[in-house]
Amino acid sequence: MTTRVGVITFPGTLDDRDAATAVTIAGAQAQPIWHKEKSLKQVDAVILPGGFSYGDYMRTGALASLSPIMEAVVEAAKEGMPVLGICNGFQMLCETGLLPGALTRNTGLHFICRPEIIKIESNTTAWTNSFEVGEELLIPVKNGEGCFQVSNEGLAEIEAEGLVVARYQDNPNGSVANIAALRNAQGNVVGIMPHPEHAVDSLVGPSIDGLGFFWSIAGVTI
């Protein structure tokens, strides 16, 4: 059966359409979900897309993490539903506590939009099982607050448990340990700062390297 992936739209979400397109290209079915809804409509997985929900007021992702739908997302995630947070979605996952750490202002202070190379370190998550460990992907970053921060103890735990999903080869924003993507211990929740949904069509993206994330959830074997 075709995998149904919910794509949640918050006020200020920008990349919901891109995420839905990527899901469709990968052979799964995209289900739009409005943030004021309370039910996940029996989807098999959820994407929290990029953007600037609530104008990034207070902290990035902070207000969105209190939206009605997020209660259902957190509950489902704890029960094992695959959840992918991209950029602003990664920030929301940190705000809800589903992932450790926080995303802060880039070290260069500027918003940066350019393709970067990331290297896959974990392929046992719901979102990266179609990749090889060590595979290098060319994927756009576009963030102003993409600098991942975590305490020394938190970092030690992340490294000890192997929770880093991907690292930057040329760190654009000052993230500790070059972390570009992170998972929970179960491997169903992944947060990623670069945008795989912008690398699924070579006419408009720098590569199609992002497709693997969506193939992984669609159950496509290559």
Next chain:
Amino acid sequence: MTSGADVVGSKVVLYGSATGGDGIGGVSVLASEVFDESAASARPSVQVGDPFMEKLLIEATLEMARADLIEAIQDLGGAGLSCATSEMASNGTGGMRINLDLVPLRDDSLSPEEILMSESQERMCAIVAPENLDQVLAICDKWDLTATVIGEVTNEDKLRIFWHGELIVEVPARSVAHDGPIYERPFHKPKYQDALQANSASNLPRPTTGAELKQTALKVLSDPNVADKSWITEQYDRYVRGDTVLSAPDDAGVIRVDRIGGRGVAIALDGNARYTYLDPYLGAQLSLCEAYRNVAMSGAKPLAVTNCLNFGSPEDPEVMWQFERAVTGLADAALEFGTPVTGGNVSFYNQTGDQAILPTPVIGVLGVHKEVGQRITRAFQSTDAPVYLVGSTESELDGSLWAKIMHNHLGGMPPKVKFDEEKLLARLMRNLAQFSLAEAAHDLSDGGLLVAIAELIFDSGIGIELELPDDLSVFEYLFSETQARAVLVVKPAAEDAFIKICEQLELGVTRIGRTTEIGLGLAVLGEFEITHDDLAGSLTSPLLG
């Protein structure tokens, strides 16, 4: 959707931000204020933007449009409510009643004049039939936007505005919207103009040896106008919504508008203040030619023109002459190209004291791609591929970047305008796109062949070796700014077909060199070589990230 309120009984709905004291008189004050010591008094006239609110407004408006719920709509821009209500009434029945007491305010102390003139951002005004009102209000509620019915369309012949129960405005809407005063400002040719045009750059000292040419080239490439702009362009999101086919540093931006059929639009904006100062009529035309050429480079068919005309004070008869000449030149050029001017914007009073800016018409051209997948880019991958120069080169150095950078000189006549050659070049590019014969293309503009070649090398990382013809000096080939020219990297297997098409179009082309290897930089045979690192160093030095 239109902006005409032509169904009697329809509701006037104001939605978005509350109205505040910001931006009062923004258009009229900012547009007529000379920026001098007293400019601080204009500060409250500056509007404060809120991108988040703007995004909500866009989404809500698109949702209303998709459900076909609105009769007419207009954003609140210059002159705020007074402009939106009078224009919408004028475009419709001519009658409208507005109750200003219903307008949501950020500041209760605003007078009715201020409410009418406020240019607070992120507000929209829609005309909605009574049966659709509930749905429109529900969409605004979904996006957390305040929406208020502030009046309705009438079959009266006037716009009537009430405040505290009192009729405070009663005017024929058409008169406000369309019968504005027309100025007949005096203008005359500046006293300096003839001497300026006589002061040609052709007598300036030129580099002659290979070493001098190399030094000149590196200096020109490190000018901020030539520099790599990625420090700026990387601060903007080019990927969002997944339809950006070409963006910086390509010659035109290309957006796919139809994912199934593949249709797309190409857009380029250009302006050259130095050419326009030398001759405002020709300068405006040259700006249009460059934008037309940039759109054509992507393989698109140029279709329409827009503009932003930036000048000093029109009360100065010499500035007014520049404006009159530029507008006439633009109109004549648009006629030549068969490209209508669909709209535009004028910015006057750009000066400090008596010192006006150089006249700066910025011209935008929009073109169409039948199939965006056929677009031609600036990036190439082939080594040992032929490099061609399309168009003929003359010695045209007046107003050039070389004269400015090396001699701080601005005088003479700008390069000749070549409408027929521009049109032929555009046709060639469409043919090359259709048959996929070009690997990369880049137009020649300010900085001439040198800058175009350097940018091609910088973007791809692959070197180019030039062997220039001897009908002009190497210096003239590298720095002349003759119009209607482009550099093409032709696919090696397509060289014969390329030449055949050029012959059919009777377009002059010259093979001027070949691509070499990664990292080899620029070589001008018999003259000089610039390594890739030196070339990249010059281009990136002004704007290091």
